[in-house]
Amino acid sequence: xxxxxxxxxxxxxxxxxxxxxxxxxxxxxxxxxxxxxxxxxxxxxxxxxxxxxxxxxxxxxxxxxxxxxxxxxxxxxxxxxxxxxxxxxxxxxxxxxxxxxxxxxxxxxxxxxxxxxxxxxxxxxxxxxxxxxxxxxxxxxxxxxxxxxxxxxxxxxxxxxxxxxxxxxxxxxxxxxxxxxxxxxxxxxxxxxxxxxxxxxxxxxxxxxxxxxxxxxxxxxxxxxxxxxxxxxxxxxxxxxxxxxxxxxxxxxxxxxxxxxxxxxxxxxxxxxxxxxxxxxxxxxxxxxxxxxxxxxxxxxxxxxxxxxxxxxxxxxxxxxxxxxxxxx
Amino acid sequence: xxxxxxxxxxxxxxxxxxxxxxxxxxxxxxxxxxxxxxxxxxxxxxxxxxxxxxxxxxxxxxxxxxxxxxxxxxxxxxxxxxxxxxxxxxxxxxxxxxxxxxxxxxxxxxxxxxxxxxxxxxxxxxxxxxxxxxxxxxxxxxxxxxxxxxxxxxxxxxxxxxxxxxxxxxxxxxxxxxxxxxxxxxxxxxxxxxxxxxxxxxxxxxxxxxxxxxxxxxxxxxxxxxxxxxxxxxxxxxxxxxxxxxxxxxxxxxxxxxxxxxxxxxxxxxxxxxxxxxxxxxxxxxxxxxxxxxxxxxxxxxxxxxxxxxxxxxxxxxxxxxxxxxxxxxxxxxxxxxxxxxxxxxxxxxxxxxxxxxxxxxxxxxxxxxxxxxxxxxxxxxxxxxxxxxxxxxxxxxxxxxxxxxxxxxxxxxxxxxxxxxxxxxxxxxxxxxxxxxxxxxxxxxxxxxxxxxxxxxxxxxxxxxxxxxxxxxxxxxxxxxxxxxxxxxxxxxxxxxxxxxxxxxxxxxxxxxxxxxx
Numbered sequence: 001x002x003x004x005x006x007x008x009x010x011x012x013x014x015x016x017x018x019x020x021x022x023x024x025x026x027x028x029x030x031x032x033x034x035x036x037x038x039x040x041x042x043x044x045x046x047x048x049x050x051x052x053x054x055x056x057x058x059x060x061x062x063x064x065x066x067x068x069x070x071x072x073x074x075x076x077x078x079x080x081x082x083x084x085x086x087x088x089x090x091x092x093x094x095x096x097x098x099x100x101x102x103x104x105x106x107x108x109x110x111x112x113x114x115x116x117x118x119x120x121x122x123x124x125x126x127x128x129x130x131x132x133x134x135x136x137x138x139x140x141x142x143x144x145x146x147x148x149x150x151x152x153x154x155x156x157x158x159x160x161x162x163x164x165x166x167x168x169x170x171x172x173x174x175x176x177x178x179x180x181x182x183x184x185x186x187x188x189x190x191x192x193x194x195x196x197x198x199x200x201x202x203x204x205x206x207x208x209x210x211x212x213x214x215x216x217x218x219x220x221x222x223x224x225x226x227x228x229x230x231x232x233x234x235x236x237x238x239x240x241x242x243x244x245x246x247x248x249x250x251x252x253x254x255x256x257x258x259x260x261x262x263x264x265x266x267x268x269x270x271x272x273x274x275x276x277x278x279x280x281x282x283x284x285x286x287x288x289x290x291x292x293x294x295x296x297x298x299x300x301x302x303x304x305x306x307x308x309x310x311x312x313x314x315x316x317x318x319x320x321x322x323x324x325x326x327x328x329x
Numbered sequence: 330x331x332x333x334x335x336x337x338x339x340x341x342x343x344x345x346x347x348x349x350x351x352x353x354x355x356x357x358x359x360x361x362x363x364x365x366x367x368x369x370x371x372x373x374x375x376x377x378x379x380x381x382x383x384x385x386x387x388x389x390x391x392x393x394x395x396x397x398x399x400x401x402x403x404x405x406x407x408x409x410x411x412x413x414x415x416x417x418x419x420x421x422x423x424x425x426x427x428x429x430x431x432x433x434x435x436x437x438x439x440x441x442x443x444x445x446x447x448x449x450x451x452x453x454x455x456x457x458x459x460x461x462x463x464x465x466x467x468x469x470x471x472x473x474x475x476x477x478x479x480x481x482x483x484x485x486x487x488x489x490x491x492x493x494x495x496x497x498x499x500x501x502x503x504x505x506x507x508x509x510x511x512x513x514x515x516x517x518x519x520x521x522x523x524x525x526x527x528x529x530x531x532x533x534x535x536x537x538x539x540x541x542x543x544x545x546x547x548x549x550x551x552x553x554x555x556x557x558x559x560x561x562x563x564x565x566x567x568x569x570x571x572x573x574x575x576x577x578x579x580x581x582x583x584x585x586x587x588x589x590x591x592x593x594x595x596x597x598x599x600x601x602x603x604x605x606x607x608x609x610x611x612x613x614x615x616x617x618x619x620x621x622x623x624x625x626x627x628x629x630x631x632x633x634x635x636x637x638x639x640x641x642x643x644x645x646x647x648x649x650x651x652x653x654x655x656x657x658x659x660x661x662x663x664x665x666x667x668x669x670x671x672x673x674x675x676x677x678x679x680x681x682x683x684x685x686x687x688x689x690x691x692x693x694x695x696x697x698x699x700x701x702x703x704x705x706x707x708x709x710x711x712x713x714x715x716x717x718x719x720x721x722x723x724x725x726x727x728x729x730x731x732x733x734x735x736x737x738x739x740x741x742x743x744x745x746x747x748x749x750x751x752x753x754x755x756x757x758x759x760x761x762x763x764x765x766x767x768x769x770x771x772x773x774x775x776x777x778x779x780x781x782x783x784x785x786x787x788x789x790x791x792x793x794x795x796x797x798x799x800x801x802x803x804x805x806x807x808x809x810x811x812x813x814x815x816x817x818x819x820x821x822x823x824x825x826x827x828x829x830x831x832x833x834x835x836x837x838x839x840x841x842x843x844x845x846x847x848x
Contacts, residue, residue: 195709197702204691204699207684214641214681215750216667216700274686 023280025319026267030287037294044297047174053293054175054286055244058182060256061285062237064263065189066230068281070131071264072193073205073226074273079120079135080234081256082142087113087238089146092155092248102164106242110235116142117231121224131227139257146250155248168243178240182282185233190278198225206273263288266312287312337364338399339496339527340385340416345394347380354380356551357394362496362527367518369538370531371567372548373769375739378531381548382498385529386418387411398496417489418498423481427474431465432456434473435488459487463517479510486517497521498529501767503537509628509834515541534796535564536826547571572770587805587821591620591787596656599758599789601636605648610635611813612649619654619757622780622790624800624821626829627810633793634676637760640791641673642666654757654789667700672751676763676793678740682747685736689728692735692746693717696754720749724779741772748779758789766795777803797833798826811836 038045063080070077091109094100100108120138124131158165168177193199201222205212213219242248265271266287267280291312292305341361347354355377362368372378383389384396387405396403398414405411408418425434432452433440441455442448453469460469463483473481482502489497499518503511511534518528518541532538538545539562547555547570555570592598597619604613610632617623625633638644640651642660651659653669660666666673675681683692694713717731724745728738735746744764751759761780765773780803783790792804800807800821807824809817809832817838819828832838 197698200691200694200702201699204684204687204695207687207691208680210681211684212695212699213663214643214673214675215695216664217695218664218700274684 023268023277023283026280026283026287030283030290033287033290033294037290037297041297044294049293051171051174051176051179053289054179054182056293057285057289058176058178059237059241059253060259061263061282061289062178062182062185062233062240063230063256064260064267064281064285065185065278066226066233067260067264068189068193068267068269068276068278069199069202069226070230071206071261071269071271072273072276073202073222074209075124075131075223075226076261077117077120077131077135077227077230078257079116079138079142080230080260081253082139082146083113083116083231083234084238084241084253084256085250086116086142086146086149087235088242088252089150089155089248089250091239091242092158093149095159096155096157102159102162106164106168106239109239109242110232113231113233113235113238114228115231117227117229117234118224120231121220121227124223124227125220131223150248150250152250158242158246158248160246165243165246168240169246176244178237178244181236181240185236186278186282193276193278198222202226203274203276206270206275208274259285259288262309337525338362339364340399341395341397342381342385343395343397345381345384345391345396347384347389347392353551355384355391355548358548358551358553360385360546360553362529364495364525364527365522366543367522367528367530367541369542369545370529370548371535371538371545371571373571373771375769376548376571377551378548379500380551382418382500382529382531385411385496386416386498388418412492412494415493415495416498417492417494417496419482419485419489419500419502421501423478423485425473425481425484428472430472431460431467431469431476431484431487434484435459435491437488456487456491459490462490462520463487464513477510479506479513482506482510482514483517490521494526496527496529500531502530503532503534511537535567536798538562538567539564549573568770588621588784590618593618595652597654598652599640599654600652601640601649602652603649604636604639604646604651606632606635606639607645607647608632608635609813610639613810613815614649615808615815615818617789617791619787619789620784621805622784622792622803622821624792624794624804624807624824625810626793626797626800626807626824627833631810631833632813633808633810634762637673637762637791637793640666640758641671641760664700667696667754670755670757671760672696672754672756672758673760674744674747674751674762674764676766676795678744678747678766683735683743686734688732689721689735689738689746690714690717690731693720693731693750693753696750701754716753717749720753721745723752724749725775739769739772741768741775744768744772744776745779748776752783756788759783759791761790761792763793763795765799797829800824800829801826809833809838 034045043049063084067077067080087109090112091105094108095102095105120131120134123134127134170177172180201217204217205219205222209219241252263284264276264281267277267282267284269276269281288309291308292302295305295308296302339362343359345358346356358377358381360381370378370381380389384391387408387410390404398416403414426437429437435456436452440447441451456469463486465480465483465487467476467480473484503514506514515537521528530542542562543559545557545562545567546553547567549571557566599617602614605611609630613632613636615623625636627633635644639646639659642663642665646659653659657669660669660671679685690713694716697716698713714731720726721728726745726749727742735743738746748764765776768776780790780792794800801824804821804824806821807819807829808815809819811833816836817832819838
């Protein structure tokens with residue numbers, strides 16, 4: 001894939017080494033968009049403003065990193081936003097009503113996320129149905145649990161002065177903790193995806209599940225790891241969200257499951273499995289956030305940003321299909 | 330070069346050429362077909378058979394040359410266009426809608442009816458004579474996907490015939506049919522010939538070509554190199570024409586001496602005792618030693634494939650015992666089988682053997698890096714590349730780089746990847762299910778040599794083939810399956826196609842052959 005053009009242009013070559021051919025397009029689009037918005041509204045490029053849309057991207061983008069693994073093995077999980085919401089509310093409730101230490105509560109939140117992911121996997125394997133079918137159900141079930149746990153309303157009275165909220169809600173170097181976590185997880189999971197045996201098996205299963213099974217690859221186990229990983233990411237994102245807001249709301253994360261999937265697909269992960277990029281998903285999440293924040297900067301109503309996001313997804317997928325068609329010639 | 334009976338000439342191609350992106354697929358081919366004639370097109374993979382058939386069927390357009398259909402020059406824009414002029418093709422890959430029944434499939438896209446409503450009764454009335462002609466005794470309301478492959482194939486032909494077809498093109502129609510089903514297909518071809526349909530036919534199975542063709546044209550590297558008429562047909566001549574100067578290598582592979590097992594110690598052998606499966610397999614006992622190739626011959630459903638499924642942990646046994654080499658137990662799952670050193674090359678390479686859209690590197694590493702690898706980090710890309718390079722060299726894999734998709738390779742080279750991914754894991758028991766299916770003659774010969782090597786390396790090799798002539802080429806012993814049981818055994822050097830065909834159909838070895846078994 002690394003063709004002659006990368007040899008001629010050293011800048012492009014370096015970018016390619018860092019991001020891989022498929023992520024370069026989206027990176028360029030992202031840079032151009034930020035630059036364009038900054039021309040109109042110079043303060044858009046300020047750290048505060050970038051941090052603002054960066055955090056918004058990170059909350060669902062962290063989940064999107066896990067979605068890359070799911071899509072690559074041919075599964076779709078619709079319950080991620082519900083898991084995210086439930087972890088936040090469970091952690092908040094145990095702190096407020098039981099007086100448990102927030103650090104312990106946040107660990108519990110992540111464990112809940114992992115457990116719910118495992119539950120999805122167990123049911124998909126036991127009933128022999130795709131994850132999308134199971135999570136169509138758990139999407140509602142987990143959301144319902146969130147409403148039950150929270151009593152349907154905001155949870156106030158969290159100890160804002162506690163070290164958990166101080167540290168996890170901090171903004172080292174002016175950048176919120178959730179963005180640091182997002183960046184770190186992107187790097188780590190990119191290595192997991194491309195360089196570990198688990199990542200290799202995920203891609204093999206997505207390329208041809210039958211051939212993978214007939215080669216002795218443990219599909220059920222890989223599916224379990226993938227859904228637990230996604231659950232953990234929902235929990236991590238949830239705990240950082242909780243630290244940021246210092247309140248819990250049962251409606252937090254509504255729509256994140258689709259934004260996370262969108263981020264992965266815009267980033268270049270194939271819906272058909274076998275092919276994906278973790279870095280691309282992170283860039284995809286940023287792109288979605290830039291568009292929704294940026295459009296407001298142009299004085300267009302926020303409602304348009306939803307529409308534009310939709311148009312963008314279709315363009316990205318069409319472009320990807322065109323590139324693949326050209327490559328297969 | 331006018332043919333003697335110009336009157337019943339259906340089509341004439343003259344000087345047809347076609348290139349794809351600089352690669353010449355056909356060059357100056359002349360071909361014609363008469364009514365009531367079976368004209369076979371032979372050639373290795375890549376010789377231009379498919380392109381030629383597609384041009385006649387309207388799926389491709391020639392760059393040069395003339396195409397006359399019943400004396401009139403035609404230039405089809407599409408397959409549908411050709412269909413309207415009485416030319417229909419049945420592709421090798423089935424293209425039925427699995428959820429639709431036979432009748433719906435036959436009329437897909439041109440359902441008869443009025444006011445936008447489909448007239449089911451009319452469809453059934455129109456379909457029934459065609460189905461009858463084909464001897465299809467199926468429930469027409471059953472979804473096509475649940476029918477046997479042979480019946481699905483016949484529905485494809487029914488689709489073509491329902492169009493009032495004068496020219497019927499069959500591209501490898503029996504590549505997935507067993508002996509019995511092929512016989513039925515030939516019956517159908519004979520009936521159609523008598524009705525005056527012209528049939529252009531391609532097949533890898535030359536014995537059948539010789540049996541049913543009135544005329545054989547041989548293509549090599551896009552050129553027509555020979556045309557034989559009935560009476561002048563022989564497999565040997567066709568093979569010589571197909572291969573050109575490569576013919577000598579293939580001819581060298583005939584009967585050979587039988588191998589001696591490397592070890593006959595019980596703990597090294599595979600011992601199957603009274604095995605009964607949950608499907609058709611009733612009773613099966615045999616021993617296979619390291620260093621020998623044991624063939625399983627039988628009609629479809631006779632039980633041989635089920636033994637493979639049990640040994641590979643794909644299906645459960647309901648009775649009997651399996652002693653795996655090294656005193657291992659019967660594998661409860663595919664994964665357990667793989668870990669116990671069992672390898673299986675499945676019959677359907679494209680859906681079960683490979684991830685076609687994955688690169689060669691990934692496919693080669695599926696077993697070692699995937700199923701058997703250590704936890705944690707994949708060593709490095711260079712380790713994966715080293716493994717792939719080792720196998721590619723040993724198997725003489727011809728490829729344009731490991732980053733290419735498996736799909737980009739020819740059938741024979743794809744099969745080498747499947748074999749290579751297993752050999753990298755150094756298996757003790759190798760199950761080969763029709764390893765030469767759909768590969769050209771040159772690649773077949775290479776695969777035979779690979780099988781020789783597997784045995785020489787001291788592995789236990791079990792072998793199933795859809796082509797009976799292969800058993801004597803590769804096996805030391807052949808187990809005969811009939812009705813779910815092993816009914817006999819032939820030594821590899823006497824397991825001729827003729828002997829096997831008879832034995833698997835009647836369920837016993839004729840006395841003449843069994844006398845030679847111990848030879």
